[in-house]
Amino acid sequence: MKKDPTATRTKIMNAAKTLILDNGFGGTTVDAVIERAGVSKGAFFHHFSxxxxxxxxxxxxxxxxxxxxxxxxxxxxxxxxxxxxxxxxxxxxxxxxxxxxxxxxxxxxxxxxxxxxxxxxxxxxxxxxxxxxxxxxxxxxxxxxxxxxxxxxxxxxxxxxxxxxxxxxxxxxxxxxxxxxxxxxxxxxxxxxxxxxxxxxxxxx
Amino acid sequence: MKKDPTATRTKIMNAAKTLILDNGFGGTTVDAVIERAGVSKGAFFHHFSxxxxxxxxxxxxxxxxxxxxxxxxxxxxxxxxxxxxxxxxxxxxxxxxxxxxxxxxxxxxxxxxxxxxxxxxxxxxxxxxxxxxxxxxxxxxxxxxxxxxxxxxxxxxxxxxxxxxxxxxxxxxxxxxxxxxxxxxxxxxxxxxxxxxxxxxxxxx
DNA sequence: ATTATAATACCGACTAGTTGGTATGTTATA
DNA sequence: TATAACATACCAACTAGTCGGTATTATAAT
Incomplete structure (x- = not known):
């Protein structure tokens, strides 16, 4: 289980971008983002406050x-x-x-x-x-x-x-x-x- | 306090339209709509399922x-x-x-x-x-x-x-x-x- | 016209589930 | 071994929607 912080960050951002373009920011949940990015909630809030x-x-x-x-x-x-x-x-x-x-x-x-x-x-x-x-x-x-x-x-x-x-x-x-x-x-x-x-x-x- | 169903309906729809144009559909809550329209939650769900x-x-x-x-x-x-x-x-x-x-x-x-x-x-x-x-x-x-x-x-x-x-x-x-x-x-x-x-x-x- | 009846319009506390965010622990890397 | 990078369990606030009840209005028989 290797860790790659920059990759994780990018995965989150790319997942978020796609979801936001489809559902809008208000229609996009953090849970949906982390699921699509394949990361945990902890990882999300580690990278973004x-x-x-x-x-x-x-x-x-x-x-x-x-x-x-x-x-x-x-x-x-x-x-x-x-x-x-x-x-x-x-x-x-x-x-x-x-x-x-x-x-x-x-x-x-x-x-x-x-x-x-x-x-x-x-x-x-x-x-x-x-x-x-x-x-x-x-x-x-x-x-x-x-x-x-x-x-x-x-x-x-x-x-x-x-x-x-x-x-x-x-x-x-x-x-x-x-x-x-x-x-x-x-x-x-x-x-x-x-x-x-x-x-x-x-x-x- | 007289009742005017068509007016209520219109008030809800106009309030919703403004809020949706500002916040998007996903960023607009029913509570926000009824507050802006000045109607109760019951009224909202009476007019819209x-x-x-x-x-x-x-x-x-x-x-x-x-x-x-x-x-x-x-x-x-x-x-x-x-x-x-x-x-x-x-x-x-x-x-x-x-x-x-x-x-x-x-x-x-x-x-x-x-x-x-x-x-x-x-x-x-x-x-x-x-x-x-x-x-x-x-x-x-x-x-x-x-x-x-x-x-x-x-x-x-x-x-x-x-x-x-x-x-x-x-x-x-x-x-x-x-x-x-x-x-x-x-x-x-x-x-x-x-x-x-x-x-x-x-x-x- | 008055009144009984029924239908519509409306209220607001409540609920089950979801939300963004946190606390605490575990694992990898420098 | 210290710290960054995660994971998991959890929480308080908020969410859409419900429900029992009340107020108003429409209908129609008296």
């Missing part, structure tokens, strides 16, 4: 991965072109490809799960989610500001909300994908965002 | 209102123009105006709330939500098919997912609006959908 703390640490880990994913994808897009518009279009395409490769509907976004039960969480957690979402706004908006320097939009648009639209489409498409049980939804919606950006900024040939 | 039944009836009422709202708004738009494209653009604008008139972030969508705790609900409820969402797809897609007859799209697009995009934007914008505490988000995002449709289908002057 409370269910609330688990909720906090879980979304913190999620936010870190999310921010990293955002940065990496944008970096990758920037390497593949010099033109800001092309970079942005590639950026969206990379997400689209990623989502198109999924066979099942995306399991869901922890931010959205928490937001839909926001009164169960304290302000620190809500602020963390807010700032994580703002990172998307900031990075995409900055890129959009580069874009408009050389590609005047065909119609007057607000760049901040246009930047937000990417995350809006992610979150909305996750919901529809889950409800309609259609895995392709997210990729399709990202494709529309891609087309929208093209129509707005690409010069006619 | 279980918490689960309340959840079912609640989303049924919500779906009925939603379908009616969809129909009414589309009817209104169809009265204001003869051209399918203009009808569609007006349709979106009507929602945009409605959302712009809100001072606080929209309290949220019950469909999304349920979907984010889908394992707490039986298949009947999930099917009801699915069909409610498909109503949006069907009606908007039908209108889009009218549109393309006279207005060829500037880029090739899939009409079904373009129809879905309206609901996607609603759901996604609700999440961001709530998290960022910005009431204007939903209207702004609908405006982008409006612009996208214009760029896709409107002839250049």
């Amino acid at each position: 409370s269910k609330a703390e688990l909720g906090h640490i879980l979304v913190k880990r999620y936010a870190e991965n999310d921010a990293q994913h955002l940065d990496e994808t944008l970096d990758k897009a920037e390497e593949l072109s010099d033109d800001p518009l092309q970079q942005l279009l590639i950026f969206v395409k990379l997400f689209e490809q990623e989502m198109r490769s999924l066979e099942d509907p995306f399991p869901g976004c922890l931010y959205a799960s928490y937001i839909h039960q926001s009164e169960l969480f304290d302000d620190r957690i809500k602020e963390l989610i807010r700032e994580s979402m703002l990172k998307w706004r900031i990075r995409v908006k900055a890129k959009l500001e580069e874009v408009v320097e050389n590609h005047p939009p065909k119609q007057e648009v607000d760049l901040e909300s246009l930047a937000d639209m990417l995350l809006v489409i992610f979150e909305g498409a996750f919901v529809l994908s889950q409800s309609l049980k259609e895995a392709k939804t997210v990729a399709q919606q990202l494709a529309h965002y891609h087309t929208y950006l093209q129509l707005l900024f690409e010069e006619k040939g | 279980s918490k689960a039944e309340l959840g079912h009836i609640l989303v049924k009422r919500y779906a009925e209102n939603d379908a009616q709202h969809l129909d009414e708004t589309l009817d209104k738009a169809e009265e204001l123009s003869d051209d399918p494209l203009q009808q569609l653009l007006i349709f979106v604008k009507l929602f945009e105006q409605e959302m712009r008139s809100l001072e606080d972030p929209f309290p949220g969508c019950l469909y999304a709330s349920y979907i984010h705790q889908s394992e707490l609900f039986d298949d009947r409820i999930k099917e009801l939500i699915r069909e409610s969402m498909l109503k949006w797809r069907i009606r908007v897609k039908a209108k889009l098919e009218e549109v393309v007859e006279n207005h060829p799209p500037k880029q090739e697009v899939d009409l079904e997912s373009l129809a879905d995009m309206l609901l996607v934007i609603f759901e996604g914008a609700f999440v961001l609006s709530q998290s960022l505490k910005e009431a204007k988000t939903v209207a702004q995002q609908l405006a982008h959908y409006h612009t996208y449709l214009q760029l896709l289908f409107e002839e250049k002057g």
